[in-house]
Amino acid sequence: MAETEIVSDGNNKRDDVSIQIEDAGDMLASSIGNKLESIAPLASERCIYRIPQLLRRVNEATYTPRVISIGPYHRGKESLQAMEEHKWRYLRIFLNHFPNKKSIQDYIKALRELHERARQCYIETIQLSVDEFVEMMLLDSCFIIVFLLRVTSDDLKDSNNDPIFHTMWMSQVIQLDMVLLENQLPFFVLERLLQLAGPDSKGHETDIRGLMKSTFMNVFMENHTIDPDIVPKHFLDFLLHFFMSSSLNNLPQDNAGCIVTHSATELHQAGVKFVVGRSSLLMDVRFSKSNGILEIPTLNIDDRTEILFRNLIAWEQCQDLPIPYIISYAFLMDCLINTPEDVSLLIKYGVIKNWLGDNKETSLLFNKLCKDVCMGRSNMYFSSLCKDLNAYRKISCHEWQATLRRDYCNTPWRIISFIAAVILLILSLLQTIFTIHH
Known part of the structure; x- marks a missing residue:
């Protein structure tokens, strides 16, 4: 308390002051106590984050939905309201698509059972009532499912009359909005709705993983599957596991904390030979010290590349990962690419296919991709590979041989x-x- 001793001056004025101070102290303690009790415990389910301002300020547009809001973070934004009518239309299509014809009440009941768990997936406290939250999950989930079905199959024949697919750009932009970290739904919500919906008209269960993979086929590679034991937290996490599912144990890791200290052009002048990797999986980058061959899978660079990489990087930044694989890859490419000449060299040897058309723009993309990204060098996946490249560059005879061959x-x-x-x-x-x- 601020005051406990009472001193009388004969007219009890001092007593009044003391009591008032004591009351004020009690009120503050009570207020602080109430605030402490109102703090919700941190949920272990949390997996859908706001983009840290440190990353957002580098390129805010790559983290912001342009057409559709999915989940609560961008719900109600005026610029995204045009898609709300389509969500209701897709809900009606969803309800009519599956032969068992579950009622809307069945889906609402299932989502009510999940709503507390789903709320805990978001890092922020969601200021929506139970009914509002359930309605949002129902509309957004059904939209995603019907959208994926229309992209990947001919079952929904009236898609030609769908404004989303009747334009050249809208479905592509929606796909990009689906990979944004702030624009996610919990994966278990989608799975539960499809489980309740049952088999389609052909008797096949609708596999949400298969729909996602087919929709983003140009991101994934043939014969590449995700471990069935892995349960993705959301769609962006699903993409991350695809990139991480390559042969990640092929490279020995010594946690040397090493990065490549020379660009692609400098390494090439020192005798390093760039070739397209035998594997098409992103993380399968290999270097042979015996013959100086650096194998890198071909990377297609287009308007989607920066959005996808930035959101995957942000998702890795929001987790406590022993090794952030996408960030490691981005750091490696940032080290190799310093100038447009480096991009030209990698294009020449098939490592990069540049659909942006501007090599300077591509070099800037990689130079800024890791800006303000936090990662200890000891966590870098390609540490051993970088160490070998640096050592190879220091051997003079390799550069002499390269000069002899080149000139x-x-x-x-x-x-x-x-x-x-x-x-x-x-x-x-x-x-x-x-x-x-x-």
Whole structure:
């Protein structure tokens, strides 16, 4: 308390002041106590985050939905209201698509049972009533499912009359909005609705994983599947597991905390040979110290690349991962690419397919991709590979051999000329020696 001793001056004024101070102290303590009690415990389910301002300020547009809000974070934004009518239309299509014809009450009941768990997936306290939250989950989930079905199958024949698919751009932008970290629904909500819906008209269960993979087929590679034991937290997490499912144990990790200290052009001048990786999986980057071959899977660069990478990186930043694989890949490419000339070199050898058309824009993309991204070098997945590249660059004979191949032996005629010059040099040397001795 602020005051406990009472001193009387004969008219009890001091008593009044003391009591008032004591009351004020009690009120503050009570207020603080109430606030402490009102703090909700941190939920273990939380997996849908706001983008940290440190990352958002680098390129806010890559984290912001342009057409549709999914989940509560961007719900109600005026710029996204045009899609709300489509959500109701897609809900009606969903209810009529499955033969068992579950009622709307069945789906609402199922989502009510999940709503507390679903709320806990969001890092922020969601200021929606139970009914509002359940309605949002129902509309957004059914929209996603019907949208994926229309992208991947011919079952919904009236898609040609759908304004979303009747334009060249809208479905593409919706797909991009679906990969934003702030625009996610819990994966278990989608799975529960499809489980309740039952098989389609052909008797097949609708597999949400298969629908997602088929929709983003150009991101995934043939014969590449996600471990069935892995349960994604949401769609962006599903994409992350696809990239992480490559042969991640092929490279020995010594946690050396090493990064590549030379660009692609400098490494090429030192004798490193860039080739397209035998595997098409993103993380399968390999370097052979014996022959200086650096294998990198082909990466398609287009308007979607930055959005996808930035949101995957943000998702990794929001987790406590022993090794952030996407961030490691982005750091590696940032080290290799410093200038448009580096991009040109990687395009020449098939490592990059640049659909942006501007090599400068592509180099800036990678140079800024890891800006303000936090990662200890000891966590970098490619530490051993970077260490080997740096060591290879330091060996002088590798650079001499590369210079010889590049400047003197890059065409058959130059090889012949070089051999002739060497023979003449040897003959001249022998003649000089013979002359001296005789």
